[in-house]
Amino acid sequence: MKKLLMVVTLAILTVSLLVAAGAKESKGDDSLEKVLAKGVFVMGLDDSFPPMGFRDENNEIVGFDIDLAKEVTKRLGVTLKVQPIDWNAKEQELNTGNIDCIWNGFTITPQRQAVINFSEPYVDNAQVAVVRKNSRYQTLADLAGQSIGLQAGSSAADAVNNNKKFAASVKEVIEVKDNLTALMDLEIGGVQAVVLDLFVAVDNITRSGKDFRILDEHLASEEYGVGFRKNDQALRDEVQRVLLAMAQDGTLAKISTTWFGEDITVVGK
Amino acid sequence: MLEGTYTSLKIFFLTLLFSLPLGLLVARGRMSKYRVVSSLVNGYIMIMRGTPLILQLIFVYFAPYYIFGTSTDRFTAVIIAFVINYAAYFAEIYRGGIQSIAQGQIEASSVLGFSKVHTFTHIVMPQVVKTIMPSMGNEVITLVKDTALAQTIGVAELFRVAQNAAAREFSTTPIFIAGLFYFIMNGVVSKSFDLIEKKLDYYK
Numbered sequence: 001m002k003k004l005l006m007v008v009t010l011a012i013l014t015v016s017l018l019v020a021a022g023a024k025e026s027k028g029d030d031s032l033e034k035v036l037a038k039g040v041f042v043m044g045l046d047d048s049f050p051p052m053g054f055r056d057e058n059n060e061i062v063g064f065d066i067d068l069a070k071e072v073t074k075r076l077g078v079t080l081k082v083q084p085i086d087w088n089a090k091e092q093e094l095n096t097g098n099i100d101c102i103w104n105g106f107t108i109t110p111q112r113q114a115v116i117n118f119s120e121p122y123v124d125n126a127q128v129a130v131v132r133k134n135s136r137y138q139t140l141a142d143l144a145g146q147s148i149g150l151q152a153g154s155s156a157a158d159a160v161n162n163n164k165k166f167a168a169s170v171k172e173v174i175e176v177k178d179n180l181t182a183l184m185d186l187e188i189g190g191v192q193a194v195v196l197d198l199f200v201a202v203d204n205i206t207r208s209g210k211d212f213r214i215l216d217e218h219l220a221s222e223e224y225g226v227g228f229r230k231n232d233q234a235l236r237d238e239v240q241r242v243l244l245a246m247a248q249d250g251t252l253a254k255i256s257t258t259w260f261g262e263d264i265t266v267v268g269k
Numbered sequence: 270m271l272e273g274t275y276t277s278l279k280i281f282f283l284t285l286l287f288s289l290p291l292g293l294l295v296a297r298g299r300m301s302k303y304r305v306v307s308s309l310v311n312g313y314i315m316i317m318r319g320t321p322l323i324l325q326l327i328f329v330y331f332a333p334y335y336i337f338g339t340s341t342d343r344f345t346a347v348i349i350a351f352v353i354n355y356a357a358y359f360a361e362i363y364r365g366g367i368q369s370i371a372q373g374q375i376e377a378s379s380v381l382g383f384s385k386v387h388t389f390t391h392i393v394m395p396q397v398v399k400t401i402m403p404s405m406g407n408e409v410i411t412l413v414k415d416t417a418l419a420q421t422i423g424v425a426e427l428f429r430v431a432q433n434a435a436a437r438e439f440s441t442t443p444i445f446i447a448g449l450f451y452f453i454m455n456g457v458v459s460k461s462f463d464l465i466e467k468k469l470d471y472y473k
Contacts, residue, residue, distance in 0.1 A: 088432045088433070088435075088436050089432070089435075089436075090436075091435075091436065092435070092441055111437075149423065152420075152429065152432065152433060152436075153432070153433065153436040157433075174343070174423040174425075175420075175423060175425065175429065175433065176420075176421075176422070176423045177420070177421065181421075181422075181423075184331060185422075185423060187334070188331060188334035188335075188340040189334070189340055190330075190340060190343060190423070
């Protein structure tokens with residue numbers, strides 16, 4: 001019995017080593033050809049991230065980023081597959097090849113750049129704190145000793161961690177699955193502020209009509225980019241080229257205006 | 270990850286502490302000869318077993334605000350949700366055990382002049398505890414794994430902490446370490462149940 005177990009273990013080890021070695025050998029960058037051959041471009045996103053990507057009344061995933069990706073894939077001649085993922089597992093999803101890119105208000109941070117191949121920034125964003133309208137908080141310093149909420153694995157978490165003074169001043173950081181839960185938590189008083197992306201905050205406040213306001217003082221300013229696997233340079237460059245073409249012929253500005261009422265894109269500017 | 274482990278263990282032990290006795294009470298209520306009591310308790314058990322625990326967590330935490338305008342602390346909400354959920358499951362296990370005792374024994378003890386309470390605590394329960402141990406073990410093992418649901422309402426238990434570490438280090442290792450913890454914890458649980466069962470096996 002023991003011998004058999006040993007043989008099986010050895011066999012599994014050998015196979016996995018061989019597979020790992022095989023994966024390393026094929027280092028040539030065929031990322032673009034692969035997508036074109038498949039005819040499908042899979043974008044990974046958090047489908048509860050309005051207005052970048054979210055479910056409408058018919059349960060269809062819509063949003064600013066979806067419209068951009070649709071236009072890009074149309075110009076590439078492939079179909080777009082929108083794949084909702086757990087935002088906290090996005091790196092694993094990308095690295096295991098379940099998705100071709102992360103495209104969903106994806107903030108470019110130095111930590112992420114170490115493992116992800118980003119496009120050029122296409123939108124300027126900021127991390128802001130949302131509080132209840134009737135609360136006394138006016139600046140980030142006012143939030144000292146309070147609980148703040150944010151989405152786990154989001155760039156808001158990075159922004160708070162990077163702002164050492166602010167992170168040390170607050171009582172605790174409550175991490176939940178998505179921004180909507182964090183904002184519900186704010187409404188019932190479970191947290192005193194929620195840190196999230198500026199556009200998401202503005203969109204949520206205008207559409208939900210809840211009594212929230214955004215502090216004037218920002219935690220961090222940042223940029224959105226499309227994230228690809230480190231090795232997928234060809235695919236990244238092609239998407240970047242198409243985005244630039246879309247900026248030049250005014251398509252980007254048009255899509256931006258339908259979602260935000262103004263052109264917030266920064267491609268080629 | 271130690272702090273997350275501590276939180277998970279706290280959820281585990283606090284849930285057991287409250288739901289084990291509450292479950293017995295619920296089981297008695299379910300078997301009550303008063304219709305009103307038994308159907309109310311039955312309704313409660315049906316709701317607890319018929320809806321997802323993750324939904325019950327969200328309900329316990331968020332609903333009080335919309336109904337009464339106040340809200341509970343999130344950790345308390347987790348404990349309440351787990352206790353009322355697990356009490357329902359434990360109650361059904363207790364009931365199965367209690368009903369497996371032959372009616373003749375209860376009649377006999379009444380003939381011998383034992384009070385109802387004495388019959389229950391000294392004649393029925395010792396036998397019930399023995400018979401329900403395997404099903405209890407099952408449920409307690411599930412509880413260990415269910416503690417991972419507490420993150421739904423923002424409690425940083427082991428699995429949330431592991432996921433955060435995985436996102437920070439861009440590696441799945443922390444998640445596997447968390448998996449190892451749950452595995453070890455359940456190893457301890459099943460070993461303990463084995464020991465208890467052996468100890469209770471005094472007639473063989």
